[in-house]
Amino acid sequence: MIPAQFDYVAPTSVEDALAALAEHGDDAKIIAGGQSLLPVLRMRLNAPEIVIDLGRIDSLRGVRDDGDAIVIGAMTPHSVVGADPLVNEHALLIARAVEHLADAQVRHRGTFGGALAHADPAGDLGAPVRALGASFVIQGAGGTRTVSADDFFVDLFETAIGDDEILTAVRVPKHTGWGAHYEKFVRVAHQWPIVAVAATVRVEGGAIAEARIGLTNMGSTPLRATAVEAALAGQPATEDAVRAAAAHAAERTSPPSDLNGDADYRRHLATVITRRAVLAAAGG
Amino acid sequence: MTRISLTVDGAAVSDDVEPRMLLVQYLRERLGKTGTVIGCDTSNCGACTVHLDGTSVKSCNVLAVQADGGEVTTIEGLAQDGQLHPVQEAFRECHGLQCGFCTPGMIMQSVDLLKENPKPSEEEIRLGLEGNLCRCTGYHNIVRAVQHASGQGVTS
Numbered sequence: 001m002i003p004a005q006f007d008y009v010a011p012t013s014v015e016d017a018l019a020a021l022a023e024h025g026d027d028a029k030i031i032a033g034g035q036s037l038l039p040v041l042r043m044r045l046n047a048p049e050i051v052i053d054l055g056r057i058d059s060l061r062g063v064r065d066d067g068d069a070i071v072i073g074a075m076t077p078h079s080v081v082g083a084d085p086l087v088n089e090h091a092l093l094i095a096r097a098v099e100h101l102a103d104a105q106v107r108h109r110g111t112f113g114g115a116l117a118h119a120d121p122a123g124d125l126g127a128p129v130r131a132l133g134a135s136f137v138i139q140g141a142g143g144t145r146t147v148s149a150d151d152f153f154v155d156l157f158e159t160a161i162g163d164d165e166i167l168t169a170v171r172v173p174k175h176t177g178w179g180a181h182y183e184k185f186v187r188v189a190h191q192w193p194i195v196a197v198a199a200t201v202r203v204e205g206g207a208i209a210e211a212r213i214g215l216t217n218m219g220s221t222p223l224r225a226t227a228v229e230a231a232l233a234g235q236p237a238t239e240d241a242v243r244a245a246a247a248h249a250a251e252r253t254s255p256p257s258d259l260n261g262d263a264d265y266r267r268h269l270a271t272v273i274t275r276r277a278v279l280a281a282a283g284g
Numbered sequence: 285m286t287r288i289s290l291t292v293d294g295a296a297v298s299d300d301v302e303p304r305m306l307l308v309q310y311l312r313e314r315l316g317k318t319g320t321v322i323g324c325d326t327s328n329c330g331a332c333t334v335h336l337d338g339t340s341v342k343s344c345n346v347l348a349v350q351a352d353g354g355e356v357t358t359i360e361g362l363a364q365d366g367q368l369h370p371v372q373e374a375f376r377e378c379h380g381l382q383c384g385f386c387t388p389g390m391i392m393q394s395v396d397l398l399k400e401n402p403k404p405s406e407e408e409i410r411l412g413l414e415g416n417l418c419r420c421t422g423y424h425n426i427v428r429a430v431q432h433a434s435g436q437g438v439t440s
Protein backbone atom coordinates (compact mmCIF):
# COMPACT_ATOMS: atom_id res chain seq x y z
CA MET A 1 0.00 0.00 0.00
CA ILE A 2 1.22 3.49 -0.74
CA PRO A 3 0.37 6.80 0.93
CA ALA A 4 -2.07 9.33 -0.51
CA GLN A 5 -0.45 12.17 -2.43
CA PHE A 6 1.31 14.93 -0.53
CA ASP A 7 3.74 17.77 -1.18
CA TYR A 8 7.19 17.59 0.35
CA VAL A 9 9.76 20.03 1.66
CA ALA A 10 13.14 19.31 3.24
CA PRO A 11 14.30 22.50 4.99
CA THR A 12 17.90 22.76 6.20
CA SER A 13 17.24 24.81 9.35
CA VAL A 14 14.79 24.63 12.25
CA GLU A 15 13.65 28.19 11.42
CA ASP A 16 12.70 27.18 7.86
CA ALA A 17 10.90 24.09 9.18
CA LEU A 18 8.95 26.25 11.65
CA ALA A 19 8.04 28.68 8.85
CA ALA A 20 6.70 25.78 6.75
CA LEU A 21 4.71 24.52 9.76
CA ALA A 22 3.27 27.99 10.35
CA GLU A 23 2.30 28.34 6.71
CA HIS A 24 0.49 25.00 6.42
CA GLY A 25 -0.87 24.50 9.93
CA ASP A 26 -3.04 21.40 10.32
CA ASP A 27 -2.37 20.26 6.76
CA ALA A 28 1.31 19.64 7.53
CA LYS A 29 3.02 16.67 9.15
CA ILE A 30 6.61 16.43 10.24
CA ILE A 31 8.63 13.41 9.18
CA ALA A 32 11.72 12.43 11.19
CA GLY A 33 12.87 8.86 10.50
CA GLY A 34 9.43 7.94 9.17
CA GLN A 35 9.43 4.60 10.99
CA SER A 36 6.10 5.29 12.67
CA LEU A 37 4.72 7.90 10.29
CA LEU A 38 5.16 6.01 7.02
CA PRO A 39 3.23 2.91 8.19
CA VAL A 40 0.43 5.29 9.27
CA LEU A 41 0.43 7.08 5.90
CA ARG A 42 0.58 3.79 4.01
CA MET A 43 -2.47 2.51 5.85
CA ARG A 44 -4.11 5.86 5.00
CA LEU A 45 -4.85 6.52 8.65
CA ASN A 46 -3.57 10.04 8.05
CA ALA A 47 -3.30 12.06 4.85
CA PRO A 48 -1.36 15.31 5.31
CA GLU A 49 -1.20 17.75 2.39
CA ILE A 50 2.43 18.45 2.99
CA VAL A 51 5.22 16.52 4.69
CA ILE A 52 8.07 18.49 6.25
CA ASP A 53 11.26 16.42 6.44
CA LEU A 54 13.64 17.24 9.32
CA GLY A 55 16.26 14.87 7.90
CA ARG A 56 18.38 17.62 6.32
CA ILE A 57 18.77 19.70 9.49
CA ASP A 58 22.24 18.81 10.76
CA SER A 59 21.92 20.79 14.01
CA LEU A 60 19.26 18.33 15.26
CA ARG A 61 21.63 15.37 15.15
CA GLY A 62 24.17 14.20 17.72
CA VAL A 63 24.80 13.89 21.45
CA ARG A 64 26.73 16.51 23.43
CA ASP A 65 27.97 17.08 26.95
CA ASP A 66 26.36 19.99 28.76
CA GLY A 67 27.80 20.00 32.26
CA ASP A 68 25.44 18.14 34.56
CA ALA A 69 23.41 16.77 31.64
CA ILE A 70 23.81 15.27 28.20
CA VAL A 71 21.78 16.65 25.31
CA ILE A 72 20.47 14.26 22.67
CA GLY A 73 19.45 15.89 19.37
CA ALA A 74 15.93 14.96 18.29
CA MET A 75 17.08 13.60 14.91
CA THR A 76 19.78 11.31 16.31
CA PRO A 77 19.02 7.77 15.06
CA HIS A 78 18.40 5.06 17.66
CA SER A 79 21.48 3.12 16.54
CA VAL A 80 23.71 6.17 17.12
CA VAL A 81 22.15 6.89 20.54
CA GLY A 82 22.64 3.28 21.64
CA ALA A 83 26.33 3.27 20.71
CA ASP A 84 27.13 6.79 21.90
CA PRO A 85 29.88 6.93 24.58
CA LEU A 86 28.25 9.83 26.49
CA VAL A 87 24.93 7.99 26.63
CA ASN A 88 26.62 4.81 27.83
CA GLU A 89 28.59 6.66 30.49
CA HIS A 90 25.94 9.03 31.84
CA ALA A 91 22.55 7.56 30.89
CA LEU A 92 23.14 3.83 30.56
CA LEU A 93 19.41 3.17 30.99
CA ILE A 94 18.72 4.75 27.61
CA ALA A 95 21.34 2.60 25.87
CA ARG A 96 19.85 -0.49 27.51
CA ALA A 97 16.34 0.39 26.28
CA VAL A 98 17.50 1.17 22.74
CA GLU A 99 18.99 -2.34 22.45
CA HIS A 100 15.48 -3.73 22.75
CA LEU A 101 13.75 -1.25 20.47
CA ALA A 102 12.46 -2.66 17.17
CA ASP A 103 15.12 -4.20 14.90
CA ALA A 104 18.45 -3.13 13.41
CA GLN A 105 16.96 -1.64 10.24
CA VAL A 106 14.38 0.41 12.15
CA ARG A 107 17.05 1.55 14.63
CA HIS A 108 19.13 2.88 11.72
CA ARG A 109 16.29 5.14 10.49
CA GLY A 110 14.10 5.87 13.52
CA THR A 111 15.09 8.81 15.69
CA PHE A 112 15.18 9.50 19.42
CA GLY A 113 12.96 12.58 19.10
CA GLY A 114 10.58 10.92 16.65
CA ALA A 115 9.90 8.01 18.97
CA LEU A 116 9.23 10.35 21.92
CA ALA A 117 7.08 12.75 19.86
CA HIS A 118 5.07 9.77 18.63
CA ALA A 119 4.27 8.95 22.30
CA ASP A 120 3.08 5.39 21.82
CA PRO A 121 2.42 4.12 25.38
CA ALA A 122 4.12 0.86 24.36
CA GLY A 123 7.16 2.75 23.01
CA ASP A 124 10.43 1.82 24.68
CA LEU A 125 11.96 5.27 25.24
CA GLY A 126 9.31 7.01 27.34
CA ALA A 127 9.89 5.03 30.54
CA PRO A 128 13.68 5.51 30.61
CA VAL A 129 13.53 9.24 29.90
CA ARG A 130 10.86 9.69 32.58
CA ALA A 131 12.85 7.64 35.05
CA LEU A 132 15.94 9.78 34.38
CA GLY A 133 13.98 13.03 34.83
CA ALA A 134 14.78 14.27 31.33
CA SER A 135 13.45 17.53 29.96
CA PHE A 136 12.31 18.31 26.44
CA VAL A 137 13.51 21.29 24.42
CA ILE A 138 10.70 22.49 22.17
CA GLN A 139 11.08 25.29 19.65
CA GLY A 140 8.31 27.42 18.15
CA ALA A 141 8.02 30.72 16.33
CA GLY A 142 8.11 32.52 19.69
CA GLY A 143 11.33 30.89 20.86
CA THR A 144 12.37 27.86 22.84
CA ARG A 145 10.78 26.36 25.95
CA THR A 146 11.68 23.41 28.14
CA VAL A 147 9.11 20.91 29.40
CA SER A 148 9.76 18.32 32.13
CA ALA A 149 9.28 14.62 31.37
CA ASP A 150 6.40 14.59 33.85
CA ASP A 151 4.54 17.20 31.76
CA PHE A 152 5.66 16.12 28.28
CA PHE A 153 3.51 13.01 27.97
CA VAL A 154 -0.14 14.06 27.93
CA ASP A 155 -2.08 11.02 26.74
CA LEU A 156 -2.04 8.21 24.15
CA PHE A 157 -0.03 9.57 21.19
CA GLU A 158 -0.28 13.07 22.66
CA THR A 159 2.55 15.25 23.96
CA ALA A 160 3.12 18.86 25.01
CA ILE A 161 4.51 19.68 21.54
CA GLY A 162 2.17 22.22 19.90
CA ASP A 163 1.04 21.92 16.27
CA ASP A 164 3.37 24.77 15.33
CA GLU A 165 6.35 23.50 17.32
CA ILE A 166 9.28 21.13 16.87
CA LEU A 167 11.03 18.98 19.46
CA THR A 168 14.71 19.83 18.99
CA ALA A 169 16.49 17.97 21.81
CA VAL A 170 16.15 16.05 25.04
CA ARG A 171 18.26 16.99 28.08
CA VAL A 172 19.09 14.04 30.28
CA PRO A 173 20.59 14.71 33.73
CA LYS A 174 23.78 12.69 34.19
CA HIS A 175 23.46 9.46 36.16
CA THR A 176 27.12 8.56 35.97
CA GLY A 177 27.99 5.19 37.47
CA TRP A 178 24.37 4.12 38.00
CA GLY A 179 23.55 0.52 37.12
CA ALA A 180 20.75 0.12 34.59
CA HIS A 181 18.49 -2.48 33.07
CA TYR A 182 15.51 -2.48 30.71
CA GLU A 183 13.34 -5.56 31.08
CA LYS A 184 10.90 -5.97 28.20
CA PHE A 185 8.25 -8.66 28.30
CA VAL A 186 7.20 -9.80 24.83
CA ARG A 187 5.39 -12.86 23.51
CA VAL A 188 7.61 -13.34 20.46
CA ALA A 189 10.80 -11.68 19.24
CA HIS A 190 10.71 -8.21 17.70
CA GLN A 191 7.53 -6.93 19.28
CA TRP A 192 6.17 -4.07 21.27
CA PRO A 193 6.26 -4.77 24.99
CA ILE A 194 3.24 -6.15 26.81
CA VAL A 195 4.85 -4.49 29.83
CA ALA A 196 8.40 -3.22 30.24
CA VAL A 197 10.31 -1.73 33.14
CA ALA A 198 13.23 0.69 33.02
CA ALA A 199 15.29 0.62 36.20
CA THR A 200 18.41 2.51 37.16
CA VAL A 201 19.99 2.39 40.61
CA ARG A 202 22.93 3.84 42.49
CA VAL A 203 24.48 1.14 44.61
CA GLU A 204 26.63 2.13 47.60
CA GLY A 205 28.28 -0.47 49.80
CA GLY A 206 25.94 -3.25 48.70
CA ALA A 207 22.79 -1.18 49.33
CA ILE A 208 20.54 0.67 46.92
CA ALA A 209 21.13 4.33 47.73
CA GLU A 210 18.74 5.66 45.07
CA ALA A 211 16.50 4.09 42.44
CA ARG A 212 14.54 5.41 39.50
CA ILE A 213 11.93 3.25 37.84
CA GLY A 214 9.87 3.85 34.71
CA LEU A 215 6.99 1.71 33.44
CA THR A 216 6.09 1.08 29.79
CA ASN A 217 2.52 0.25 28.74
CA MET A 218 1.02 0.47 32.23
CA GLY A 219 -1.20 3.43 31.33
CA SER A 220 -1.84 5.90 28.53
CA THR A 221 1.59 7.49 29.11
CA PRO A 222 4.91 6.19 30.42
CA LEU A 223 4.82 6.21 34.24
CA ARG A 224 7.21 6.58 37.17
CA ALA A 225 6.93 3.95 39.90
CA THR A 226 7.60 6.40 42.73
CA ALA A 227 6.32 4.05 45.45
CA VAL A 228 8.88 1.43 44.41
CA GLU A 229 11.62 4.06 44.28
CA ALA A 230 10.82 5.17 47.84
CA ALA A 231 10.63 1.59 49.13
CA LEU A 232 13.99 0.71 47.58
CA ALA A 233 15.97 3.63 49.01
CA GLY A 234 18.46 2.36 51.58
CA GLN A 235 17.54 -1.31 51.10
CA PRO A 236 20.10 -4.05 50.52
CA ALA A 237 20.22 -5.27 46.92
CA THR A 238 18.87 -8.68 47.86
CA GLU A 239 16.12 -10.72 46.24
CA ASP A 240 13.80 -10.43 49.27
CA ALA A 241 14.21 -6.70 49.78
CA VAL A 242 13.75 -5.97 46.09
CA ARG A 243 10.72 -8.28 45.85
CA ALA A 244 9.04 -6.43 48.73
CA ALA A 245 9.67 -3.04 47.14
CA ALA A 246 8.62 -4.23 43.67
CA ALA A 247 5.24 -5.28 45.05
CA HIS A 248 4.30 -1.57 44.84
CA ALA A 249 4.94 -1.42 41.07
CA ALA A 250 1.30 -1.46 39.96
CA GLU A 251 0.15 1.25 42.37
CA ARG A 252 -1.57 4.16 40.64
CA THR A 253 -1.29 2.57 37.19
CA SER A 254 -4.11 1.99 34.70
CA PRO A 255 -2.85 -0.64 32.28
CA PRO A 256 -4.80 -1.51 29.13
CA SER A 257 -6.57 -4.82 28.50
CA ASP A 258 -6.01 -6.37 25.10
CA LEU A 259 -5.35 -9.70 23.39
CA ASN A 260 -1.91 -9.91 25.00
CA GLY A 261 -3.31 -9.73 28.49
CA ASP A 262 -5.87 -8.01 30.68
CA ALA A 263 -5.18 -5.23 33.14
CA ASP A 264 -4.86 -7.58 36.14
CA TYR A 265 -2.33 -9.70 34.31
CA ARG A 266 -0.31 -6.58 33.49
CA ARG A 267 -0.44 -5.39 37.12
CA HIS A 268 0.96 -8.71 38.27
CA LEU A 269 3.52 -8.70 35.48
CA ALA A 270 4.69 -5.21 36.47
CA THR A 271 5.68 -6.42 39.96
CA VAL A 272 7.57 -9.42 38.56
CA ILE A 273 9.35 -7.45 35.85
CA THR A 274 10.23 -4.65 38.25
CA ARG A 275 11.91 -7.13 40.58
CA ARG A 276 13.92 -8.58 37.71
CA ALA A 277 14.85 -5.17 36.33
CA VAL A 278 16.01 -3.77 39.68
CA LEU A 279 18.06 -6.85 40.56
CA ALA A 280 19.73 -6.79 37.16
CA ALA A 281 20.40 -3.03 37.41
CA ALA A 282 21.92 -3.45 40.88
CA GLY A 283 24.06 -6.34 39.66
CA GLY A 284 26.03 -4.17 37.29
CA MET B 285 7.05 15.92 -8.62
CA THR B 286 10.41 16.21 -6.89
CA ARG B 287 13.75 15.74 -8.60
CA ILE B 288 16.04 13.22 -6.90
CA SER B 289 19.61 12.22 -7.72
CA LEU B 290 21.30 9.32 -6.03
CA THR B 291 23.68 6.43 -6.58
CA VAL B 292 22.21 2.95 -6.85
CA ASP B 293 24.53 -0.06 -7.01
CA GLY B 294 27.35 2.20 -8.14
CA ALA B 295 25.46 3.99 -10.93
CA ALA B 296 24.28 7.61 -10.75
CA VAL B 297 20.53 7.96 -11.35
CA SER B 298 18.26 10.98 -11.48
CA ASP B 299 14.46 11.07 -11.75
CA ASP B 300 11.32 13.08 -11.08
CA VAL B 301 9.25 11.21 -8.50
CA GLU B 302 6.06 11.78 -6.54
CA PRO B 303 7.04 12.52 -2.92
CA ARG B 304 4.86 9.61 -1.79
CA MET B 305 6.86 7.08 -3.80
CA LEU B 306 8.55 4.54 -1.52
CA LEU B 307 12.21 3.74 -2.08
CA VAL B 308 11.34 0.09 -2.78
CA GLN B 309 8.87 1.13 -5.49
CA TYR B 310 11.46 3.41 -7.02
CA LEU B 311 14.02 0.61 -7.11
CA ARG B 312 11.63 -1.94 -8.58
CA GLU B 313 9.33 0.09 -10.80
CA ARG B 314 11.63 2.84 -12.07
CA LEU B 315 15.01 1.16 -12.06
CA GLY B 316 13.80 -2.39 -12.70
CA LYS B 317 15.77 -3.66 -9.71
CA THR B 318 13.30 -6.39 -8.84
CA GLY B 319 15.87 -8.30 -6.80
CA THR B 320 14.61 -6.26 -3.85
CA VAL B 321 11.21 -7.69 -2.95
CA ILE B 322 8.16 -6.62 -0.96
CA GLY B 323 6.97 -9.18 1.57
CA CYS B 324 4.53 -7.28 3.78
CA ASP B 325 2.48 -4.15 4.27
CA THR B 326 3.61 -3.41 7.79
CA SER B 327 7.40 -2.98 7.62
CA ASN B 328 7.86 -6.12 9.67
CA CYS B 329 9.32 -8.71 7.30
CA GLY B 330 12.62 -7.16 6.17
CA ALA B 331 12.43 -8.70 2.67
CA CYS B 332 12.95 -5.21 1.19
CA THR B 333 16.19 -4.51 3.12
CA VAL B 334 18.80 -2.46 1.24
CA HIS B 335 21.73 -0.33 2.40
CA LEU B 336 21.27 3.44 2.43
CA ASP B 337 24.45 5.43 3.05
CA GLY B 338 26.14 2.38 4.47
CA THR B 339 23.50 1.01 6.85
CA SER B 340 20.58 -1.36 6.41
CA VAL B 341 17.05 0.05 6.07
CA LYS B 342 13.67 -1.34 5.13
CA SER B 343 13.15 0.27 1.72
CA CYS B 344 9.35 -0.01 2.05
CA ASN B 345 9.61 2.38 5.00
CA VAL B 346 11.72 5.10 3.38
CA LEU B 347 10.50 7.63 0.82
CA ALA B 348 12.50 7.85 -2.39
CA VAL B 349 12.84 11.61 -1.76
CA GLN B 350 14.47 10.87 1.61
CA ALA B 351 17.21 9.00 -0.27
CA ASP B 352 17.98 12.04 -2.44
CA GLY B 353 21.74 12.59 -2.56
CA GLY B 354 22.34 9.22 -0.95
CA GLU B 355 23.99 5.98 -1.89
CA VAL B 356 21.91 2.81 -2.14
CA THR B 357 23.16 -0.75 -2.44
CA THR B 358 20.69 -3.51 -3.26
CA ILE B 359 21.15 -7.27 -3.46
CA GLU B 360 21.91 -6.71 -7.16
CA GLY B 361 24.94 -4.60 -6.32
CA LEU B 362 26.67 -7.04 -3.96
CA ALA B 363 28.45 -9.27 -6.47
CA GLN B 364 31.63 -7.75 -7.89
CA ASP B 365 33.06 -8.65 -11.31
CA GLY B 366 30.88 -11.73 -11.57
CA GLN B 367 32.02 -12.95 -8.13
CA LEU B 368 29.29 -13.53 -5.56
CA HIS B 369 29.72 -11.66 -2.27
CA PRO B 370 31.05 -13.98 0.49
CA VAL B 371 27.67 -13.83 2.26
CA GLN B 372 25.88 -14.84 -0.96
CA GLU B 373 28.36 -17.70 -1.32
CA ALA B 374 27.72 -18.77 2.26
CA PHE B 375 23.94 -18.81 1.78
CA ARG B 376 24.46 -21.09 -1.22
CA GLU B 377 27.00 -23.26 0.56
CA CYS B 378 24.90 -23.73 3.70
CA HIS B 379 21.56 -23.94 1.88
CA GLY B 380 20.38 -20.83 3.71
CA LEU B 381 17.20 -20.61 1.67
CA GLN B 382 14.16 -22.61 0.79
CA CYS B 383 11.70 -20.66 -1.41
CA GLY B 384 14.19 -17.78 -1.48
CA PHE B 385 11.74 -14.95 -0.98
CA CYS B 386 13.29 -13.62 2.22
CA THR B 387 16.82 -14.18 0.91
CA PRO B 388 17.65 -10.76 -0.58
CA GLY B 389 16.69 -9.07 2.69
CA MET B 390 18.38 -11.74 4.82
CA ILE B 391 21.62 -11.35 2.89
CA MET B 392 21.58 -7.53 2.98
CA GLN B 393 20.93 -7.56 6.74
CA SER B 394 23.60 -10.23 7.29
CA VAL B 395 26.16 -8.10 5.42
CA ASP B 396 25.27 -5.14 7.66
CA LEU B 397 25.47 -7.31 10.78
CA LEU B 398 28.92 -8.64 9.88
CA LYS B 399 30.18 -5.14 9.14
CA GLU B 400 29.27 -4.05 12.68
CA ASN B 401 30.22 -7.33 14.32
CA PRO B 402 32.60 -9.48 12.23
CA LYS B 403 32.53 -12.49 14.61
CA PRO B 404 29.00 -12.65 15.99
CA SER B 405 27.86 -15.43 18.32
CA GLU B 406 24.84 -17.51 17.32
CA GLU B 407 22.71 -15.45 19.72
CA GLU B 408 23.98 -12.19 18.21
CA ILE B 409 23.18 -13.45 14.70
CA ARG B 410 19.62 -14.31 15.72
CA LEU B 411 19.17 -10.89 17.35
CA GLY B 412 20.77 -9.11 14.41
CA LEU B 413 18.32 -10.74 12.01
CA GLU B 414 15.33 -10.01 14.26
CA GLY B 415 13.76 -7.73 11.67
CA ASN B 416 13.81 -10.36 8.92
CA LEU B 417 11.13 -13.00 8.74
CA CYS B 418 11.41 -16.30 6.87
CA ARG B 419 8.05 -17.87 6.12
CA CYS B 420 9.69 -21.17 5.31
CA THR B 421 11.15 -20.98 8.85
CA GLY B 422 14.58 -21.80 7.53
CA TYR B 423 16.30 -19.79 10.24
CA HIS B 424 18.64 -22.57 11.27
CA ASN B 425 20.51 -22.69 7.98
CA ILE B 426 20.44 -18.92 7.66
CA VAL B 427 22.26 -18.64 10.99
CA ARG B 428 24.76 -21.26 9.80
CA ALA B 429 25.33 -19.31 6.61
CA VAL B 430 26.19 -16.18 8.58
CA GLN B 431 28.53 -18.17 10.83
CA HIS B 432 30.16 -19.65 7.74
CA ALA B 433 30.53 -16.23 6.09
CA SER B 434 32.21 -14.91 9.23
CA GLY B 435 34.81 -17.65 9.03
CA GLN B 436 33.56 -19.34 12.19
CA GLY B 437 32.61 -22.95 12.57
CA VAL B 438 28.91 -23.65 12.14
CA THR B 439 26.85 -25.06 14.99
CA SER B 440 25.52 -28.41 13.93
Ligand SMILES: Cc1cc2nc3c(=O)[nH]c(=O)nc-3n(C[C@H](O)[C@H](O)[C@H](O)COP(=O)(O)OP(=O)(O)OC[C@H]3O[C@@H](n4cnc5c(N)ncnc54)[C@H](O)[C@@H]3O)c2cc1C
Pocket residue numbers: 029030031032033034035036037038039054074100101102103106109110111112113114115116117118122123124125161165166167168190191192193326327328345
Ligand atom coordinates in the same frame (compact mmCIF):
# COMPACT_ATOMS: atom_id res chain seq x y z
C1 LIG C 1 8.77 -2.84 12.42
C2 LIG C 1 8.81 -1.80 13.49
C3 LIG C 1 8.99 -2.18 14.81
C4 LIG C 1 9.05 -1.22 15.83
N1 LIG C 1 9.24 -1.66 17.10
C5 LIG C 1 9.34 -0.75 18.10
C6 LIG C 1 9.58 -1.16 19.44
O1 LIG C 1 9.71 -2.34 19.74
N2 LIG C 1 9.65 -0.20 20.40
C7 LIG C 1 9.52 1.14 20.11
O2 LIG C 1 9.62 1.97 21.01
N3 LIG C 1 9.33 1.56 18.85
C8 LIG C 1 9.22 0.66 17.84
N4 LIG C 1 9.00 1.10 16.55
C9 LIG C 1 8.83 2.56 16.28
C10 LIG C 1 10.17 3.26 16.25
O3 LIG C 1 10.59 3.51 17.56
C11 LIG C 1 10.12 4.58 15.51
O4 LIG C 1 11.42 4.89 15.14
C12 LIG C 1 9.68 5.77 16.31
O5 LIG C 1 8.48 5.48 16.97
C13 LIG C 1 9.44 6.96 15.42
O6 LIG C 1 10.63 7.65 15.15
P1 LIG C 1 10.84 8.29 13.73
O7 LIG C 1 12.05 9.12 13.81
O8 LIG C 1 10.82 7.26 12.71
O9 LIG C 1 9.57 9.29 13.65
P2 LIG C 1 8.48 9.49 12.52
O10 LIG C 1 7.80 8.23 12.19
O11 LIG C 1 9.06 10.25 11.39
O12 LIG C 1 7.48 10.45 13.32
C14 LIG C 1 6.65 9.96 14.34
C15 LIG C 1 5.69 11.08 14.79
O13 LIG C 1 6.37 12.08 15.54
C16 LIG C 1 6.29 13.35 14.90
N5 LIG C 1 7.63 13.93 15.05
C17 LIG C 1 8.80 13.29 14.73
N6 LIG C 1 9.85 14.06 15.06
C18 LIG C 1 9.36 15.20 15.59
C19 LIG C 1 9.98 16.37 16.13
N7 LIG C 1 11.32 16.50 16.20
N8 LIG C 1 9.17 17.38 16.59
C20 LIG C 1 7.82 17.23 16.55
N9 LIG C 1 7.19 16.14 16.06
C21 LIG C 1 7.94 15.13 15.58
C22 LIG C 1 5.85 13.07 13.49
O14 LIG C 1 5.11 14.14 12.95
C23 LIG C 1 5.02 11.82 13.64
O15 LIG C 1 3.72 12.15 14.04
C24 LIG C 1 8.92 0.17 15.51
C25 LIG C 1 8.75 0.57 14.19
C26 LIG C 1 8.68 -0.41 13.17
C27 LIG C 1 8.50 0.04 11.75
Ligand code: FES
Pocket residue numbers: 321322323324325326327328329330331332333342343344345
Ligand atom coordinates in the same frame (compact mmCIF):
# COMPACT_ATOMS: atom_id res chain seq x y z
S1 FES D 1 8.35 -5.31 2.63
FE1 FES D 1 9.57 -3.96 3.77
S2 FES D 1 9.53 -4.88 5.71
FE2 FES D 1 8.19 -6.16 4.62
Ligand code: FES
Pocket residue numbers: 381382383384385386387417418419420421422
Ligand atom coordinates in the same frame (compact mmCIF):
# COMPACT_ATOMS: atom_id res chain seq x y z
S1 FES E 1 13.24 -19.14 2.35
FE1 FES E 1 11.12 -18.91 2.01
S2 FES E 1 10.67 -17.14 3.18
FE2 FES E 1 12.67 -17.59 3.76
